[in-house]
Amino acid sequence: MTITRRGMALGLVSLTALSACGRSPRGAAMAGPGDAPPPRPAPASAPNAGFDDWVVSFKNRAASQGFTQAQLDSAFRGVGYLPSVVANDNKQTEFTRTLEDYIAIAASDERVTNGRAKFRQFSSVLSGVESRYGVDAKVVAAVWGMESSYGARRGETPIVSAMATLAYDGRRRDFFEQQLIAVLKILAAGDTTPDRMIGSWAGAMGHTQFMPTSYLSYAVDYTGDGRRDIWGDDPSDALASTANYLKKFGWTKGQPWGVEVRLPQGFDRSKIGFSISRSPADWAAMGIRDMDGGTVGNYGSSKVIQPAGGGGPAFMVFNNFEVIKRYNNATSYAIGVGHLGDRIAGGGPIRGSFGPDPQGLTLDDRKDIQRRLTARGFDTDGTDGVIGAKSEAAIRAFEAANGMPSTGIATKELLTRLGGRPG
Structure with missing residues (x-):
């Protein structure tokens, strides 16, 4: 681990x-x-005799490492299981x-x-x-x-x-x-x-x-x-x-975490991924451009990734991307931090399309469902387009109130019943 x-x-x-x-x-x-x-x-906390005995044993071990009795008594005052x-x-x-x-x-x-x-x-x-x-x-x-x-x-x-x-x-x-x-x-x-x-x-x-x-x-x-x-x-x-x-952990001043890029039509996706690192010039020679059609600046060796799979957004990421992952070793987290930072600084949303979900709905469709449910009194706890437990419960409540089978699933049929139209 x-x-x-x-x-x-x-x-x-x-x-x-x-x-x-x-x-x-x-x-x-x-x-x-x-x-x-x-x-x-x-x-x-709850009573637990075994825990109380363990605390006594631990405090003895901690005392042998140089902690004073006063320090230990202060730290463990009121501690419970x-x-x-x-x-x-x-x-x-x-x-x-x-x-x-x-x-x-x-x-x-x-x-x-x-x-x-x-x-x-x-x-x-x-x-x-x-x-x-x-x-x-x-x-x-x-x-x-x-x-x-x-x-x-x-x-x-x-x-x-x-x-x-x-x-x-x-x-x-x-x-x-x-x-x-x-x-x-x-x-x-x-x-x-x-x-x-x-x-x-x-x-x-x-x-x-x-x-x-x-x-x-x-x-x-x-x-x-x-x-x-x-x-x-x-x-x-x-x-x-x-x-x-x-x-x-090696942050490079002046280097972006990454840049959203556009892959050319018919691009061989086997040439990108976490194990393939090239210079921005090499990527440019392959036809990879930023979202406005320009070449990405030379910020050192980089990787091009498409973490959501073919058809999803692609990013050229640099060393600072890996540094963010030292904070939380997840690609999604590093993209989230980098993108949120860009948005805080005035940047816009990710421009590449993720495509529809398995129900054929886009993120905007799911947001529309949440807005329409909320307007009818079915609380979805926000309208971010993410169908979590609260949104599922709201959908079930709407379905029950309208004689529909209870599924909790956001679908095109549900959006239509709510008066919307899939994008």
């Missing part, structure tokens, strides 16, 4: 459902496009989300609008971070948007309890005990307090969702107050820490 900053390898477009929203172990940023979710209570954390760890089912759906969520209208507002609000911080670390401010902002919806979804789980629970009763006990030791080091350094150390159920923390061990390696004190505070409302340290992370 490849361990990145996120502590978990995620595959191309086929993502792992590691949280209640089926997003990742970090938080709920991909649960939907909105940036103001309703507050959720912290998970409840969290059954919901174990349940989340045990239900990591696989599901597939198309790249089109992933991008529709990652760079939704709401997330782009909110991202541009946050970029303006924190322009001085972001420009300062870019100047100091050489990482594009728009990319740092995009990571912030992807990881926590610009700070709105930082998690609600007490990290000490979560890491202790998973070190005692999880599937990767050694890994989470390592994270718990890192938590103790963070607390001992005075960067935060146990009550403020809140994050996702699997340990990711703050505005840009660092695992504890990665925090120790890459977090920085940008504000100069003596603390590397990624948990508070001020995102400055978190944004700078993200830039520092990307810089350490």
